[in-house]
Amino acid sequence: MKNTKPIKWLTLVLTILLAVPLTIHGQEPPAGVESSSVGELVQRLQSKRIQTRVDAAYALSRINPPATTAVPILIQALQDENGLVRAASAYTLSRIGTLPAKLALQQILPRLIDDLADRHSHENNHIKVRAATIVAVGAMGATAQAATPILIQALNHEQEEIRANAAVALGGIGQPVDTVIPALIQFTQGGDLARATGAYALSQIESPKVETAVLEILSKLIDALGSNDQKVVTATLVALNGIGAPAVFALLDKMSEEEPAIRQRAAQALEQMGQPAVSLLVQTLWCQDQKLRLHAILALGQIGASVEVAVPDLMKLLDDPNPSVCGLAAYALGGIGEAAIGAVPRLTELLSHSDQTIRINVAYGLGGIGKAATAVVPNLIQALSDSNPDVRLSVIHALGQIGTAAGVSDLIPMLSDQDEWIRLGAAHALGQIGESAQASIPMLIQALCDEHEGVRYNAVNALILIGEPSVTALIDTLKNGDRIMQLRAMDVLGQFGKLAIPELQQALDDEDTEVRRSIISALGNIGPDAVPALQQALDHQDSQVRWSAAHALRKIDSPEAKAILAEYLNHKP
Numbered sequence: 001m002k003n004t005k006p007i008k009w010l011t012l013v014l015t016i017l018l019a020v021p022l023t024i025h026g027q028e029p030p031a032g033v034e035s036s037s038v039g040e041l042v043q044r045l046q047s048k049r050i051q052t053r054v055d056a057a058y059a060l061s062r063i064n065p066p067a068t069t070a071v072p073i074l075i076q077a078l079q080d081e082n083g084l085v086r087a088a089s090a091y092t093l094s095r096i097g098t099l100p101a102k103l104a105l106q107q108i109l110p111r112l113i114d115d116l117a118d119r120h121s122h123e124n125n126h127i128k129v130r131a132a133t134i135v136a137v138g139a140m141g142a143t144a145q146a147a148t149p150i151l152i153q154a155l156n157h158e159q160e161e162i163r164a165n166a167a168v169a170l171g172g173i174g175q176p177v178d179t180v181i182p183a184l185i186q187f188t189q190g191g192d193l194a195r196a197t198g199a200y201a202l203s204q205i206e207s208p209k210v211e212t213a214v215l216e217i218l219s220k221l222i223d224a225l226g227s228n229d230q231k232v233v234t235a236t237l238v239a240l241n242g243i244g245a246p247a248v249f250a251l252l253d254k255m256s257e258e259e260p261a262i263r264q265r266a267a268q269a270l271e272q273m274g275q276p277a278v279s280l281l282v283q284t285l286w287c288q289d290q291k292l293r294l295h296a297i298l299a300l301g302q303i304g305a306s307v308e309v310a311v312p313d314l315m316k317l318l319d320d321p322n323p324s325v326c327g328l329a330a331y332a333l334g335g336i337g338e339a340a341i342g343a344v345p346r347l348t349e350l351l352s353h354s355d356q357t358i359r360i361n362v363a364y365g366l367g368g369i370g371k372a373a374t375a376v377v378p379n380l381i382q383a384l385s386d387s388n389p390d391v392r393l394s395v396i397h398a399l400g401q402i403g404t405a406a407g408v409s410d411l412i413p414m415l416s417d418q419d420e421w422i423r424l425g426a427a428h429a430l431g432q433i434g435e436s437a438q439a440s441i442p443m444l445i446q447a448l449c450d451e452h453e454g455v456r457y458n459a460v461n462a463l464i465l466i467g468e469p470s471v472t473a474l475i476d477t478l479k480n481g482d483r484i485m486q487l488r489a490m491d492v493l494g495q496f497g498k499l500a501i502p503e504l505q506q507a508l509d510d511e512d513t514e515v516r517r518s519i520i521s522a523l524g525n526i527g528p529d530a531v532p533a534l535q536q537a538l539d540h541q542d543s544q545v546r547w548s549a550a551h552a553l554r555k556i557d558s559p560e561a562k563a564i565l566a567e568y569l570n571h572k573p
Helices: 006-017 038-044 050-061 068-077 083-096 099-116 124-139 141-154 160-173 177-190 192-203 208-226 230-243 245-256 260-273 275-284 290-303 305-317 323-350 356-383 389-402 405-416 420-449 453-466 468-480 483-495 497-509 513-526 528-537 543-556 559-571
Strands: none
Touching: 038 050, 038 068, 050 068, 050 083, 068 083, 068 099, 083 099, 083 124, 099 124, 099 141, 124 141, 124 160, 141 160, 141 177, 160 177, 160 192, 177 192, 177 208, 192 208, 192 230, 208 230, 208 245, 208 260, 230 245, 230 260, 245 260, 245 275, 245 290, 260 275, 260 290, 275 290, 275 305, 290 305, 290 323, 305 323, 323 356, 356 389, 356 405, 389 405, 389 420, 405 420, 420 453, 420 468, 420 483, 453 468, 453 483, 468 483, 468 497, 468 513, 483 497, 483 513, 497 513, 497 528, 513 528, 513 543, 528 543, 528 559, 543 559
């Protein structure tokens, strides 16, 4: 189970994940040193300023190929009077790994162990030195096993960063196994963060006992992904990555959970575990266990665009004899998005498959590919006449995601379909298409009075997304619609914001008093942006308009609105 890059992960855990209050920059160089040459960094190692020396030492650890020419000055820095500089230099020498570096580390190890001793000091600098030295000793690996006893003691330290660093360092050292493993297993019982850091540390040690211990806590580790503490979540992800294949399969098992949030967390964890996890998911697509295959397909689809590498295998699964595999592969290709454009021809053929579940998933898949699948719009329009309402709904969804005007005229009749979900989907799709869906405005306005709240909500959003052409039509509705329709139109106009103000102001000259009052109400719904227009309305010849404008300003209640209203009332005859 041992990770192939223990030092990399050691640094990641200690610096980025656990937010150790050290000046250790495990992955990114300190500001101003990323483009420095080895020679410049060597000069900085001799600076009188402690922080400059520390930053230079850690910056040298990130140079690739290793900065072997800096080894002599780093060996000298092991004798620095400052413990942080000694720790940083020891860490970097461990990364460089030449024979002179290793010999120097063996010689300095007793002093580093002395730096690890608990001085019963609560001074911040001493805590920093201990934590940084733990990083350095852990990076030395098995050659630092003389530090194991004091690191085990540190597992009980009152400071969280000391405990966590000590656990991961013990995993890096790993010796003696019979002492380290029981100590780390016990450490994992100390809470979510301890479980994550302890599990990661155990994953760095090759032993059957480790594998058993890690499997026993794996379920709790995965549950910790739902923690509200980001430090716990990030440390858990690192632990799962260290554990490797067993963690991937445990996460896949979570893909069968009914709760979407759990599935999403599992997919995010697999994505953040990176290329090794994705490679294993792709391999799992071809295993004999059908349940595991389906979970792997679902996970790849939920991970999305970052798993483009899986597209060729998922395309092959479109011809799988198992309808569930075929359909879910289509859905997953949509999750990956535009990178799956190569699947469009085969997905188009599958739109007429005899299995309705496959047709549903194929339509969703094409929608997920988006504008890159524009060529299939005629086939999708034809599929709007499918006898299955779920197929029709998925086709409507696809037309909205692809977003071309070609499907608008066929979506408009769907706004009056007997099935409320079809109406809801059609309104949403027309909003996704946006300005090109202007022809649907009259029917969308009618949908503002739909009996289904979701349809009304989507119709409002669609009108707003279509934009300015909707404003004129809604103002006409204020003039010609019944009272209920007027109220709905007034509410929608208020949600347009600044865009609707010019046309609303022009409509204030309408001869109908009710229309004028409705327009003032719409301006009031817009809020502070409409204050100047409402100020002008205070001078309107119609007293009811003036009264409505004053009422709207009082409702807005911004400082500007209050001042205008006060001045108006003070000068009102």
